Amino acid sequence: MLSSILGLSPYVHAKSMTTYDKAFKKIEPTIAAVQEHMFPKGSKLPSAKMMNATQFLFETITHKSFDKDIRAFVLEGAEELVLREKDFTSMTSGDKEKALRAYEETNYGSSWLSRIMTLAMEGMFCDPVYGSNVNESGWKAINAYGGFPRPKTRYIEV
Amino acid sequence: MTSRKYDVVIIGSGASGGAVAYTLCKAGFKVAVLEKGRLLKREEFSKDELAYCRRDLVTPNLFDEYHTIEEKVDGKWVATPTYESGWSFWNGNIVGGSSNLMSGMLHRLHPDDFRLKSKYGEIKGANVVDWPISYDDMEPYYTLAEELVGISGHYEKHVYEPWRSTINFTQPPTKENAVVKLLDKSCKALDITPLVTPRAVLSKNKPGRDACYYSNLCGSYGCSSGAKGSSREALLKPALATGNLTLMTNSYVKYLHTNQKEVVSYAVVVNTITGKEKKIEGKIFVVAAQAHESARLLLNSSNRYHPNGLGNSSGELGKNLIFSGGGSGEGELHEDSLKEIAFKDLVTTGLFVNRSVLDWYFIDHWWDGKFKGGSVEFMFEHQNIITRARKNGYKNGQLVWGKELGERLVKRFNTYKNIRFEIFNDWLPNDNCFVALDPTHKDKYGMPVGKLRVEGHPQDQKVGNYIAKKCENILEEMGAKNIYSGVSSSPPQNLVAGGCRFGNDPQTSVLNKYCRSHDVKNLFVADASFMPTGGSVAYTWTIYANAFRVADHIVKRLSGNTVL
Secondary structure (H helix, E strand, C coil), X not given: CHHHHCCCHHHHHHHHHHHHHHHHHHHHHHHHHHHHHHCCXXXXXXXXXXXXXXXXXXXXXXXCCCCHHHHHHHHHHHHHHHHHCCCHHHCCHHHHHHHXXXXXXXXXXXXXXXXXXXXXXXXHHCCHHXXXXXXXXXXXXXXXCCCCCCCCCHHHCC | CCCCEEEEEEECCCHHHHHHHHHHHHCCCCEEEECCCECCCHHHCCCCHHHHHCCCCCCCCCCCCCCEEEEEECCEEEEEEHHHHCCCCXXXXXXXXXXXXXXXXXCCCCHHHHHXXXXXXXXXXXXXXXXXXXXXXXXXXXXXXXHHHHCECCCCCCCCCCCCCCCCCCECCCCECCHHHHHHHHHHHCCCCEEECCECECCCCECCECCCCCCCCCCCCCCCCCCECCHHHHHHHHHHXXXXXXXXXXXXXXXXXXXXXXXXXXXXXXXXXXXXXXEEEEEEEEECCCHHHHHHHHHHCCCCCCCCCCCCCCCCCCCCEEXXXXXXXXXXEEHHHCCCCCHHHHCCXXXXXXXXXXXXXXEEECCCEEEECEEEEEEECCCCHHHHHHHCCEECCEECCCHHHHHHHHHHHHCEEEEEEEEEEECCCCCCEEEEEEEEEECCCCCEEEEEEECCCHHHHHHXXXXXXXXXXXXHHHCCEEEEEEECCCCCCCCCEECCCECCCCCCCCECCCCEECCCCCEEECCHHHCCCCCCCCCHHHHHHHHHHHHHXXXXXXHCCCCC
16 A cells, blocks of 8 residues: 555565566467467467467466466476477477477376467456457357356456 | 353254244244354345356355265275365355255155165165154155245156155246257156156246346356245245344364353354354354264264264264265257257247156066166256367367367367256265264364365265266257266265264164254254265255254244253
8 A cells, every 4th residue: 555655566566576477478479489389370269369368378377367287387397398299389280299298198288288279268268358259259259148247357356 | 241141053054044034033033143154145146157167156165175085995084175176165145045056956855865774775885774754754844945946847746756745836837948848758768757847046036036038057156036945035035024133254273162061051153254252141052054064063072072073973973974976967969960959049049947756766577677776857968168168179089279269169068069968876884984074174163174085985886886877868859979887986075965864763873863963951952963874865955944844843842942
């Protein structure tokens, strides 16, 4: 409260976010590349890019309602992928497929990919209030709609 | 300064707490309800799948509050904290409790459920006993709950449908999907009798509550018209209107204090937001925190007069915890092979299936034998979109992604719809299903957490499988494809009862027949804890009914000035 009056809030905020935020920023291109491989353009589903999948993932896993162990796992699994495949982001689609399928052969990789898939689907098919499922394009693609009333805020926050 | 002393202090605001509060407030007594969670009002409930179904927002964060679950691994009991497994045993910690989130497919128990031991005899390895009351004692309260909570339905005579004192439900059934035409015809072809499911959802307006608006997402969600018969809508609101109810939210009860041997004098309550502790005094205390938590609270209330837990001279406190046996199955109704009804009617959203089968509630067959069976509910697969989409994402153990995933999901959501059945049969009480205090783990308030050992009896699975086969036949007759069913030995955490058995003998039971502690004269347990055996239907109607019965008794005692 005091810091916001003094105009310090951006600094205080930034400081409390640093460690995880920094680590995420570093690995973000890898996560985005995996998501785009899973949800490419030209599919019957909207693409990861169009869905703001990476932004949604970041906001979701850093929300207080998200399991803190899984929050760490999302990061670590991406770092592990980079260890295995140094140039993942610049690979061709065919090489990415091979790399991810090889990663999926390991238990660790399989559960990480499964988590990335779950997070992407959560975004694509939850209410647009969360920033993904832009213009309900996820719902429209499969012709499935939830129910009313729709949420006005994220996470039942007042 | 002394704090205000309430006539009745109720711990928990779910189905039973609401029923006791309603009755006492209407009778003019001053009541305090202590609820650990917050108040979510009708207008705050939305159909937000992410918030309500995929995150712990209406239940505690498992790193703050949890249970340890004991299961047998290679012959040894191993306890795993739920923050590790993610297997939450919380069911709705908000005002109204899990009754806000129920599907509301309810049945009364059968008269023979009250005398299972006399009727079916001992079962080896199971602690089956008769109840100290009969269905006739409970019937008026089932009827009262039906009216007050607002249970809609249509009575049809059936050999396993218990007698009722009114001719029919005052609320007609909710609207039904065309699939019932196909389901009814298929059942009849197999000589099975489909019955209309009584449902705690209003089909017509009631004062202060609007009829169901068929939102398509009912179970697991709060209701936005007040149609669902939650404790909050049906009981706490009218109780508040009397002016006699003090509803304290964000109030976690650490333990109950007794300074005399046989009397609880106050509850020690911590505000979950400020962390401040206070004492709430009352003449009568009613524990209604859901079975496993009610037993835990009494165990955590041990003191020098009650070294093994409050009201535990029998040693039975926490023992004979029960869940519900059974399982579920599904089949796909495809557009290209659909019989009897039009596909567009099948995929119409919102309407209910509303069908139950009680034909196998008791089995007495020349070849299969004579044993207690169970009930079956029919419904569509839950309409959550994320869950349905995610479930469809594997092929040969590998994730499906890319264009193939797109093809698959479009097909999944547009060419077929899954019909589902759920089986409910007795979870036989046994020595390896109980709640105790964990010796090391504590919640964020510093209180030992409940340790649940959750083994079922082999008979439960046998019964479940017997019924599942018959249900698969129905789906097959309906023309469903890819039919499968699963009968599980792990407990459904939302269907929990027992732990404070009622009975006439203080040596073998925790509560007397009015659900008052044998040891502590002003302590009642009003939730499903009292049940020595569970019956073969969801518990909620019986919880409501029994809590009304207990509340009636408390009113009589308070009116007769016989307390203390």
